[in-house]
Amino acid sequence: MTKLELAKKKMEHVDWDVTRRETVEVGGVLLTKQTCDIWDKIWAFQAKPDDLLIATYAKAGTTWTQEIVDMIQCDGDIEKCKRASIPDRQPFIEMVTRKTLPTGLEKAEAMPSPRTLKTHLPVQLVPPSFWEQNCKMIYVARNGKDNLVSYYHFHRMHQMMPEPGTWEEFFEKFIAGKVLWGSWYDHVKGWWEAKNNYRILYLFYEDIKEQPDQYCAHMRNNLPNWNPRHEIQKIMQFLEKELEKEVLDKIIHYTQFEVMKNNPLANYTFVPPEIMDHTISPFMRKGTVGDWKNYFTVAQNERFDSEYKQKMAGTSLTFRVEL
Ligand code: A3P
Numbered sequence: 001m002t003k004l005e006l007a008k009k010k011m012e013h014v015d016w017d018v019t020r021r022e023t024v025e026v027g028g029v030l031l032t033k034q035t036c037d038i039w040d041k042i043w044a045f046q047a048k049p050d051d052l053l054i055a056t057y058a059k060a061g062t063t064w065t066q067e068i069v070d071m072i073q074c075d076g077d078i079e080k081c082k083r084a085s086i087p088d089r090q091p092f093i094e095m096v097t098r099k100t101l102p103t104g105l106e107k108a109e110a111m112p113s114p115r116t117l118k119t120h121l122p123v124q125l126v127p128p129s130f131w132e133q134n135c136k137m138i139y140v141a142r143n144g145k146d147n148l149v150s151y152y153h154f155h156r157m158h159q160m161m162p163e164p165g166t167w168e169e170f171f172e173k174f175i176a177g178k179v180l181w182g183s184w185y186d187h188v189k190g191w192w193e194a195k196n197n198y199r200i201l202y203l204f205y206e207d208i209k210e211q212p213d214q215y216c217a218h219m220r221n222n223l224p225n226w227n228p229r230h231e232i233q234k235i236m237q238f239l240e241k242e243l244e245k246e247v248l249d250k251i252i253h254y255t256q257f258e259v260m261k262n263n264p265l266a267n268y269t270f271v272p273p274e275i276m277d278h279t280i281s282p283f284m285r286k287g288t289v290g291d292w293k294n295y296f297t298v299a300q301n302e303r304f305d306s307e308y309k310q311k312m313a314g315t316s317l318t319f320r321v322e323l
Pocket residue numbers: 056057058059060061062063064146149150151153255256257258260283284285286287288291
């Protein structure tokens with residue numbers, strides 16, 4: 001049985017009870033009720049010094065980063081990266097799907113070290129042991145406008161996410177921070193501040209998407225607007241990994257959008273279609289910078305900019321909303 005068949009089979013006999021999740025506030029941040037129900041366990045999670053935590057606001061490029069990190073850790077060995085689906089390779093610590101399935105926490109606990117784990121938690125809700133153990137963390141931030149659009153489509157396709165409402169309604173909820181995992185503004189700012197005191201590599205989706213790089217200039221015709229070499233090298237340095245140029249080329253190839261879109265162990269088609277309906281909007285949707293221009297009205301753009309100015313005042317953090 002292939003790893004994909006295995007990933008699908010695991011989910012076959014599960015009574016999913018596909019309903020849109022109820023949310024509850026933890027410290028002013030909306031989380032699913034299922035996560036809140038085990039919050040004490042999540043908070044008490046015992047991180048180990050060699051754990052690596054990949055943290056993002058939802059839809060900021062988590063899966064992309066996870067695949068890049070896994071490929072680096074596996075020295076570019078594609079077969080090793082096919083050992084399991086993304087959430088089985090790198091458990092999502094606050095995720096609770098069904099009572100009959102292991103939670104992200106249980107998967108993490110059962111995993112041998114060194115572990116790579118995923119979270120969407122804002123910095124103040126990350127279990128304290130990660131800070132106490134001085135774990136390395138990679139945070140990826142995406143500009144708020146594209147993040148909002150991507151999150152809206154994810155709510156539409158994922159039948160266990162809270163009801164998004166109309167585009168206009170979701171837009172307002174996002175700005176108010178009344179969405180799962182809370183305010184995007186607070187999330188990106190909180191992690192930005194934390195990097196001054198902890199081992200956090202803070203990356204931007206837009207930089208991974210396009211980074212001027214001499215070497216790749218000649219490949220532009222084949223790979224327009226896509227040049228993550230520099231950012232992947234940053235991750236390698238952070239992980240203290242040295243890889244041959246050929247291996248890096250391979251990682252660049254296998255983690256580009258079109259390839260990942262067709263990778264069944266990374267594109268979330270292993271999740272039953274009643275839960276993630278890719279016909280509504282695929283998980284690997286567009287993978288671009290600037291798609292917000294296709295959704296924001298002029299008034300919404302002005303509103304976003306004015307809210308942004310207010311909420312991001314005083315931070316040195318800046319974003320590119322187009323390339
Ligand atoms: P879009 O909805 O804008 O297409 P996450 O993994 O945090 O849920 O983020 C999902 C977003 O990252 C989606 O954005 C998805 O298409 C994009 N993405 C996933 N893999 C990517 C890749 N290899 N290159 C660029 N974007 C990618």
